Amino acid sequence: MNPVVDKVAGWKEEGKKAALATVVKVERSGPLGPGTSMAISEDGQVVGSVSGGCVEPAVYEEAMAAIESGTPKLLSYGISDDEAFGVGLTCGGVIHIFVERVDW
Amino acid sequence: MSLLARWHALLREQSPVAIATVIEGPEASLGGKLLVTPDDHEGGAGNEDLDRAIVEAARGLLEGGKTETRHFGPRGQRRMEDVAVFVQSFAPPPKMYVFGAIDFASAVARIGKFLGYRVIVCDARAVFATRDRFPSADEVVVAWPDEFLKTAEVDGRSVICVLTHDPKFDVPVLKAALDTEAGYIGAMGSRRTHNNRTARLKEEGVSEKQLGRVSSPIGLDIGSRTPEETAVAIAAEVIAFRTGHTGGRLTERSGPIHAPDPDVADSPDAEDARREAAGAARDSR
Numbered sequence: 001m002n003p004v005v006d007k008v009a010g011w012k013e014e015g016k017k018a019a020l021a022t023v024v025k026v027e028r029s030g031p032l033g034p035g036t037s038m039a040i041s042e043d044g045q046v047v048g049s050v051s052g053g054c055v056e057p058a059v060y061e062e063a064m065a066a067i068e069s070g071t072p073k074l075l076s077y078g079i080s081d082d083e084a085f086g087v088g089l090t091c092g093g094v095i096h097i098f099v100e101r102v103d104w
Numbered sequence: 105m106s107l108l109a110r111w112h113a114l115l116r117e118q119s120p121v122a123i124a125t126v127i128e129g130p131e132a133s134l135g136g137k138l139l140v141t142p143d144d145h146e147g148g149a150g151n152e153d154l155d156r157a158i159v160e161a162a163r164g165l166l167e168g169g170k171t172e173t174r175h176f177g178p179r180g181q182r183r184m185e186d187v188a189v190f191v192q193s194f195a196p197p198p199k200m201y202v203f204g205a206i207d208f209a210s211a212v213a214r215i216g217k218f219l220g221y222r223v224i225v226c227d228a229r230a231v232f233a234t235r236d237r238f239p240s241a242d243e244v245v246v247a248w249p250d251e252f253l254k255t256a257e258v259d260g261r262s263v264i265c266v267l268t269h270d271p272k273f274d275v276p277v278l279k280a281a282l283d284t285e286a287g288y289i290g291a292m293g294s295r296r297t298h299n300n301r302t303a304r305l306k307e308e309g310v311s312e313k314q315l316g317r318v319s320s321p322i323g324l325d326i327g328s329r330t331p332e333e334t335a336v337a338i339a340a341e342v343i344a345f346r347t348g349h350t351g352g353r354l355t356e357r358s359g360p361i362h363a364p365d366p367d368v369a370d371s372p373d374a375e376d377a378r379r380e381a382a383g384a385a386r387d388s389r
Binding site: 001002005006008009012022024025026028030033034035072074098100102103104 | 106107108109111112115116125127128134135137147171172173190192194360362
């Protein structure tokens with residue numbers, strides 16, 4: 001059983017809103033392949049992951065925004081050129097993540 | 105039942121299901137979701153033409169257990185790029201058939217489970233093929249390997265490991281294995297066993313080309329001795345075979361670790377080429 005789908009289905013039964021973030025594309029090197037996913041509930045619970053931990057905090061924020069707005073979004077994370085912005089992959093790859101509110 | 109509830113239920117019963125999501129495209133379609141099974145579908149992406157194209161693509165990908173992004177026109181047209189649809193296949197776990205209920209088989213069954221296979225161990229000898237000896241296997245079958253294999257479900261994702269290293273069992277089960285679409289066929293044995301087995305298979309009318317499908321002696325050359333080490337060598341070969349890698353040390357080569365480039369794999373031409381290659385592989389058997 002896919003633990004992310006399992007958890008999201010449970011949240012839905014409890015009447016909790018949630019967002020699903022799925023890796024849809026990996027360019028060059030990346031830790032987890034397409035289809036890997038992470039879900040976030042409106043009360044801040046998290047299941048699964050989308051990278052080796054590099055971008056999860058940023059995806060968490062985007063997921064919360066998606067729960068609020070209902071607008072899906074395709075995100076891309078790559079090597080951060082500016083260290084100050086912090087969010088990026090150390091492995092040199094680019095991952096594309098689709099974030100959507102669970103409305104279905 | 106919501107799409108999510110149905111998805112959850114299908115995963116629970118290990119039925120094949122693909123989930124297609126519009127990740128790029130016109131606003132009316134963006135975020136559109138379809139649940140696709142071999143027999144039906146639900147949900148939608150904005151219009152019926154697009155839905156039809158997505159369902160067809162998703163079924164094809166589901167059959168091969170593939171997860172990929174496909175592109176269409178706004179009304180499902182091929183060779184257009186306006187709409188990007190991410191299709192994720194949730195296929196039932198692939199099967200690993202292990203013949204020969206020896207100690208090596210126990211380690212191979214364990215690593216097969218670890219890799220996500222549904223593991224079936226089969227041996228004609230009831231004293232060896234017991235649940236107690238193979239606690240990690242999904243099924244333990246007492247039957248003649250070749251007879252069992254002829255009735256078993258084998259597809260392109262299936263792995264067949266023949267570990268009996270006794271020609272009496274090996275030769276018939278390998279012949280039966282070569283009649284299947286199994287993605288990997290391996291046979292254990294020393295060089296001497298291998299030569300003897302190969303000669304016998306040839307006598308039975310198996311061609312050189314068919315013999316080329318059998319990884320024998322089984323496993324990558326990592327100097328394994330114990331059943332556990334041997335299981336690692338076999339599992340590594342199974343993975344390398346599937347991915348088309350050769351299994352050397354990463355430190356001794358350059359270039360990307362995870363090939364191939366998904367951009368290339370996504371193009372319709374690459375898909376056509378893959379189909380042709382698959383057809384050629386089938387014809388060569």
